[in-house]
Structures are given as structure tokens and as C-alpha cells.
Amino acid sequence: MTTPDAVPPPAPGPVPGPSGAPGVAPTTAAPGAPSPRPGAPALALQGMWRRFGDKVAVAGIDLTIPSGSFYGLVGPNGAGKTTSLSMATGLLRPDAGTVLVHGVDLWANPVEVKRMLGVLPDGVRLFDRLTGAQLVTYAGLLQGLDRATVAARTDDLLAAVGLSDDRDTLVVDYSAGMTKKVALACALVHAPRVLVLDEPFEAVDPVSAANIREILHQYVAGGGTVVVSSHVMDLVQRMCDHVAVIAEGHVLAAGTVDEVRAGRSLEERFVELVGGRITGEGLAWLRTSSD
């Protein structure tokens, strides 16, 4: 069994050390660095644009993600979800637009703001010649945590995601689902205020997915905000309290899950908003039966 309640809660300020040990802030804020604005949304995307050559991937997206929400981002393949989340977390520079994290401009203050963010990017590229334990330790030390805190949190997080027995295995030898889980542990180690997860359940088995969902719910109950992209509508409907549907770089609908689904299932509403159902009639040659 996992111990999800051992996961560090999101830190509004300095991160507490293990077992009441003195805490250490992830890194010392530079003098005059902007601080989170009370009452501001956890994440606000304003007028985001991004093109790749002739392809407009994100075409003027505005999104407001309330503090303490569990926010789902859904959309068909190529809708612009990963591009939006990459711009929202400082991984990809927007062509235009502003990202505010708890009221602080990300692209104007990347160092300070990234300290508030935990990110699980899509297609994670990790230092996979490290073991799982070394990788989480490395992520914690990079965030400026002291060694004792990192050691305690690494143990807690690896237990919570079910990787304790594989802690000394090289990440390159992990399965796809194990890699997702260790990347999630890395994203959580500094107790960020906002957690942004691109397809966190992809390749993850159902028991591990349920454990991860529990970790995320506890994180939100402790004051954190989760933004998660997924293709699984049923999961988003059950797990999230807010959702945005995006397609072709635009927001088609956003709000609470109940507002967006408007009395139907989220999947029905998604298909209605996005369209694009294709029948298999054009593939008659695939029929193998001679009847």
C-alpha cells in the first residue's frame, strides 16, 4: 500500500523540514522579488499565442485557474494543450501573452515563479542514468532543499508512487508508467503551490493511477492547485472540479465541470463541442469476413 498522506503539502512560504526539522526555503528570494498576490488566481493565461512556422498552435487563449482548484484541460489531438501548458510553465516562450502565477508574471520573473510550480511535462526527458532515488534527490537539491529534507521527502514520495522497491534501479530501465511516476515525484519534491501535469495517467496502471489521484486530491485539500491535461473524459469528470475544452488553439468552453457539461456527460459535451466523429465506412477493405 502507498502512503499518499506522506507527500509534502504545498508550501505557501518556506518548505518545512522532515519531522519538524527547521525548514529551508527552496531558494532564497532575491531582494525585491515579487511575492504571490493574495486572492489572485493560481494561474492566469492572458492572450496566449504561439505559432510554429505556418502552424498556429495556440490562437489567443485566455484561462483563469482558481487557487485550490483541480483543473482539467481537454481537447483533441493537436488542440494546443501541450503548447499551452509549456508556455504556462516557462518551458516554451509565447509569441504573445502573459502568464501570471498567483499574480506574478512568469516570463518577467521566471526564477521566482518557477519555484511555485511543479511540472510534469509531456514526453519527459529525464537524467535516466540516475536511479529513481538519485533523480528525486537531484530534483530536490536543484530546488535548494537541504540534504536531510530531500532524503526524507524522496523516501516519502517513492513510497507514495509505489517505487520504493525500484528506488535503486536506473530510470532508463523503468517502464513508461514507472517513468511517469518518478517524474511526478520530482515535480512534487519542493512542495510547489501549483502542479501542472501533462497526461499524468498515460501508461500508468489502474492501481497506480488511483494512488496518484489520491495524492493529488490530498494536495488540493492542503491548499495546492492542480492543472492536468487528459484525453480521458470520464476521469476528468470524476476527478476535476473545473475544466476547459480547447480545440485548434482556442478555448471552446471553460468553467466548473457541471457548467461545461451542462447536464450531459463530459464526453458527450466534448464530442458536441469539438465534432470530428468519423465512421469506419470508408474502410470496407478492412473487412476480413466474406459474409
Ligand SMILES: Nc1ncnc2c1ncn2[C@@H]1O[C@H](COP(=O)(O)OP(=O)(O)OP(=O)(O)O)[C@@H](O)[C@H]1O
Ligand atoms: N515543436 C513543434 N514544431 C512544430 N509544430 C508543433 C510543435 N509543437 C506542436 N506543434 C503543432 O502544434 C499543434 C498543437 O500541438 P500540441 O502538442 O500543443 O497539441 P496537444 O493538444 O497537446 O495534442 P495531443 O493531445 O495529441 O498531445 C499541433 O498541430 C502540432 O503539430
